[in-house]
Amino acid sequence: MTPTFFIRxxxxxxxxxxxxxxxxxxxxxxxxxxxxxxxxxxxxxxxxSVRDQAERKVLGKLGLLKRLKRVKPHLVIGVxxxxxxxxxxxxxxxxxHVDLVVGTDQIQTLxxxxxAQLEERRPGVYLERSDASLPxxxxxxxxxxxxxxxxxxxxxxxxxxxxxxxxxGREKSRPVTDIxxxxxxxxxxxxxxxxxxxxxxxxxxxxxxxxxGTWNPELSPFADLLRAVCAVPGLRRVRFTSPHPNYMxxxxxxxxxxxxxxxxxxxxxxxxxxxRILQAMKRNYTAAAYLERIRALREARPGAAFSTDVxxxxxxxxxxxxxxxxxxxxxADFDMxxxxxxxxxxxxxxxxQVDDVPQAVKKQRNEILLKDLDARSLAHNTARVGEDVxxxxxxxxxxxxxxxxxxxxxNKNVIFTPEPGLEIGQLRQVRITRATSHxxxxxxxxx
Ligand code: SAH
Ligand code: SF4
Ligand code: F3S
Numbered sequence: 170m171t172p173t174f175f176i177r178x179x180x181x182x183x184x185x186x187x188x189x190x191x192x193x194x195x196x197x198x199x200x201x202x203x204x205x206x207x208x209x210x211x212x213x214x215x216x217x218s219v220r221d222q223a224e225r226k227v228l229g230k231l232g233l234l235k236r237l238k239r240v241k242p243h244l245v246i247g248v249x250x251x252x253x254x255x256x257x258x259x260x261x262x263x264x265x266h267v268d269l270v271v272g273t274d275q276i277q278t279l280x281x282x283x284x285a286q287l288e289e290r291r292p293g294v295y296l297e298r299s300d301a302s303l304p305x306x307x308x309x310x311x312x313x314x315x316x317x318x319x320x321x322x323x324x325x326x327x328x329x330x331x332x333x334x335x336x337x338g339r340e341k342s343r344p345v346t347d348i349x350x351x352x353x354x355x356x357x358x359x360x361x362x363x364x365x366x367x368x369x370x371x372x373x374x375x376x377x378x379x380x381x382g383t384w385n386p387e388l389s390p391f392a393d394l395l396r397a398v399c400a401v402p403g404l405r406r407v408r409f410t411s412p413h414p415n416y417m418x419x420x421x422x423x424x425x426x427x428x429x430x431x432x433x434x435x436x437x438x439x440x441x442x443x444x445r446i447l448q449a450m451k452r453n454y455t456a457a458a459y460l461e462r463i464r465a466l467r468e469a470r471p472g473a474a475f476s477t478d479v480x481x482x483x484x485x486x487x488x489x490x491x492x493x494x495x496x497x498x499x500x501a502d503f504d505m506x507x508x509x510x511x512x513x514x515x516x517x518x519x520x521x522q523v524d525d526v527p528q529a530v531k532k533q534r535n536e537i538l539l540k541d542l543d544a545r546s547l548a549h550n551t552a553r554v555g556e557d558v559x560x561x562x563x564x565x566x567x568x569x570x571x572x573x574x575x576x577x578x579x580n581k582n583v584i585f586t587p588e589p590g591l592e593i594g595q596l597r598q599v600r601i602t603r604a605t606s607h608x609x610x611x612x613x614x615x616x
């Protein structure tokens with residue numbers, strides 16, 4: 170009988186990509202993926218540790234499964250990913266109905282672990298660091314219009330608040346040839362847009378050059394990778410996340426300027442606009458240096474949209490520090506951002522500082538930034554009315570099935586009425602007639 174599995178993913182796009190690859194690997198080994206938890210012999214949870222709330226959500230979910238396991242004793246429950254790596258043995262100690270805990274560098278062993286578990290029940294915790302997961306990252310289910318490629322794993326930055334370097338390990342980049350081969354395969358299967366992923370993607374290839382003793386800060390192996398991926402015949406769009414400002418050097422900006430397939434949207438996490446807080450966060454740049462990078466990118470790509478990540482309520486963040494963040498966001502003219510309330514993470518440097526900004530103040534600062542963003546995105550979007558924008562058609566809109574949605578190059582959600590014969594994955598012009606802070610609305614133009 171074919172064993173069935175269900176996989177749920179928490180956290181960032183790197184985790185989504187890992188889950189896709191895990192699902193493909195399991196399919197090739199005779200497992201069958203199902204959409205409902207109830208139908209599955211194996212339940213897998215690919216977890217996130219970045220904030221306390223992210224962990225609590227999964228732990229709550231796992232707690233609820235105790236009853237299910239009692240009525241379905243043959244069920245196998247596996248915890249993967251960042252929280253598995255961080256908590257390890259603590260998970261089955263607290264939740265004995267969890268069978269397998271598999272860390273971020275051990276996902277390639279899952280088929281064997283699951284088969285052993287299904288046959289003879291051999292629970293265990295597998296956290297060893299290794300490079301063995303890199304080759305399986307090339308696995309994809311066919312037919313994705315927009316596909317992720319994980320170009321590297323890990324992070325060497327050591328931002329003082331962040332658990333990612335601990336749970337994901339040291340930076341490791343995949344060879345350009347492997348990535349280009351993967352992109353070529355995806356495009357042959359119908360992929361139009363490729364989203365390159367790495368926690369510190371502008372440092373792609375840097376650790377390897379450092380080890381070889383050939384690194385110099387004027388180089389940008391990531392720019393070389395962008396050039397190679399953009400040269401894949403038939404590929405229409407390339408996006409990437411997340412760049413660290415410190416590696417956005419002239420070579421990188423030049424590549425972006427010269428590669429029209431790179432989309433007009435850049436997500437560049439800033440975290441804070443206060444130099445004092447940036448220093449305490451160990452981000453290694455000032456607000457002015459950050460803004461200079463954005464200015465250079467804007468010059469290279471006039472009309473591009475910018476988004477960011479911000480943490481509010483970092484230890485010691487005063488009203489003045491917060492005002493500096495608010496001002497930087499205005500100057501950079503972001504119209505999209507993820508705002509996070511600081512959450513102390515065990516084992517990080519910042520955890521040694523007192524989490525002294527009250528929850529209510531974090532909440533208030535969060536709301537202020539969200540309100541600013543909403544006003545800016547409404548202004549940006551309204552200015553687009555009357556323009557023709559190129560949209561990658563993604564299919565019926567979630568809210569209204571009569572209409573379709575798609576993304577513009579600058580990452581706006583565009584809603585339009587489809588014409589008969591329109592296919593998912595087509596790149597088409599839409600004339601914008603109306604805008605809200607979240608979306609652009611318009612009419613499809615004839616081909
Ligand atoms: N590698 C990416 C982001 C990784 S985590 C980058 O550096 O660009 C995604 C975001 O979560 C971070 O950008 C940061 O804004 C937020 N974050 C990380 N640790 C956090 C913490 N301890 N509390 C609150 N937000 C956090
Ligand atoms: Fe975390 Fe900083 Fe690395 Fe991003 S760059 S993953 S915030 S340590
Ligand atoms: Fe979370 Fe791990 Fe991503 S901690 S944000 S899932 S790298």
